[in-house]
Amino acid sequence: MSTRAAILWGIGEKWSVEDVELAEPGFGQVRVKVHATGLCHSDDHAVTGDMPTPLPLVGGHEGAGVVEAVGPGVTRVAPGDHVVLIFQPPCGYCRNCARGRSNLCLNASLQDYGASKPFKARGQEVAATGDLGTFADVTVVSERCVVKMGKDIPFNVASLLGCAVTTGWGAAVYLAEVEPGDNVVVIGSGGVGINSVQGAKNAGANLIVAVDTVELKRQKALEFGATHAVASVEEAKELLAENTDGRMADAAILSVGVGDASKLGQIVDLTGPAGTTVVTSVSPFASTTVDLNLALFTLSQKTLRGNVYGGVQVHRDIPLLLDLYRQGHLKLNELITRTYTLDQINEGYADMHAGKNIRGVIEF
Template sequence: MKSKAAILWGTGQPWSVEEIELDAPQHQEVLVRIEAAGMCHSDDHVRLGDGYAALPTIGGHEGAGVIEAVGPGIENLAVGDHVVFSFLPACGRCQWCAIGRSNLCDFGAFLMEGSMISGGYRAHAQGKDVGTLSLVGTFSERTVVHESSIVKIDQDIPFEVACLLGCGVPTGWGSAVNIGEVKPGETVVVVGIGGIGANAVQGARMCGAENIVAIDPVTFKTDQAKILGATHTASSMEEAVPLLQEITRGVMADVGVCTVGIVEGWMIQPFMDLVSKGGRAVLTGMARNVDDSPKLGMQMFSLFEKSLLGTVYGGCNPRADIPKLASLYKSGKLQLDELVTRTYSLDQINEGYADMLAGKNIRGVIVNEF
């Protein structure tokens, strides 16, 4: 089958939208027609070489679509099902899935290798095998994926917002709810208001936080944060210090979530300074894979009993939390429409990422027209 996809052929190059050839799904695989795909900053990290990925690869790890064909061994999915891609697969069998931490599933070892879990490639272009980023490759009209990478959803959820449930929404929401463990009446500070930080604000709101401080240098983003639940805003961590001192009577934030586009070592100390004694600081944003030198005053970190917590996917379990978040959207408790700033065609992908880097979008979404 012929399709069209955005391929990254080399580090630092733009996305190349071109024709691909797709093989039929094999054992425990399905063919999905992709209706919408979210444009996450992580894909640009891959393009710039901040994180490893085997190239060439079809980008994209947020998406939603419709199953068009199933391979042998598929029991709980059928043609016509609406699905959300999870950028982290969940096998349901490894130690981590068995203890309810499927965001750490052992299948994650395959994420950046490009090839399928069962081996080989299903996409080809210019006479070469082409991988799929995070095992899904949603910057495409169609893709073949392993069943562990998709979750069935109700058919009345618009694809443009459903696609966000595969990465940005659970990662941000879970950073506040699962990892930060925000409690009613607490003060929360979120550093960086993009597709993930915006949802950390929502998670804090839904937990009953009294004060939610959104920090971003782009006024458009802090204005959007207010719509999603922020009670206060600041343009920088330094500017937020006196604000937090005032609203907490000097105690500072109970929980901090850092979701800036590129986390750098020097940011750790000012981020920790926003958090109170005994506070929880959640590091969600991605750093460059060569950055191993965080700056942290270790004595006060210890004496003040602060916690610095890493997270992937916000500690969410895809098969349980994607349907839960979809239900919260349908009941009006989770705002998703407000996250989609602009939509683009697949051919406009490089324009969409330029807008993201310019701070114009909370989330840009690629919409395929069939």
């Protein structure tokens, strides 16, 4: 069938919205009418070339929609089901899935990220970000890439569970392992970081210090549960020292748009003894040198962790997060600053770069 999608043809180019051919769902695949997709910074890493991805590429890895058709062998969902789309789909039986690390499923390797090619445009095959390609009216994905949800959940908020909410929430709850009374600092309070703020709040944190250079994001962080919001890492360091008798933060979560390895030491310095630093930000792949006082790191028994999907187990956590949303414990509507049409995608990313959005969402 024919549909419309936003394609990236080359590094540094704009998204091109055009007609594409979409394959029929094959064995184990489903066709999904996409209703909403978030404008995540990760897709922009493909544009800048910070993150190597196959090109040309239909972007988008944060979406929700309705199953339209299913291929042979599909058993988990049926046409008409409302679903959240997920990248890194767990197989359920590999070593990592079996030990509760399904976000690191060995059969959904990020090495093959975007390897499936359901789209065709200008006579050539086009890859799909995260094997999803949600910057399209309609897409074809593995049935493992969908999690069924209740029909009471609006698509625009559901789409954010595909990346921003899970990645940010999990950074605080599962990776930093925030406990009641912990002091937490979140550096970068955009669409992902602000969910670390509300994750820390739900986990019972004492101080939650949000750091962002953008006034709107500091304001929003306070609405989402931050106890303090400051504009720089230096201010956060002073504030933590004063308010913790020098014990500093139990957890620091780095979620700025693009990570900078040369500044990692300053982030780790915000934590005290046995503190954990979670690096959510994706840094340029070419950047490999970290500036960190390793002796102090060792002698204060600190922890440094990466972040894939917030360490969440999607089949447990997406229903859990939706329940928290229904009860009013999780703010999702408030994450969406502005909605766009697919044709306005480049405007949406320009707004993201200008710091205007907590999250921009494309609605179809």
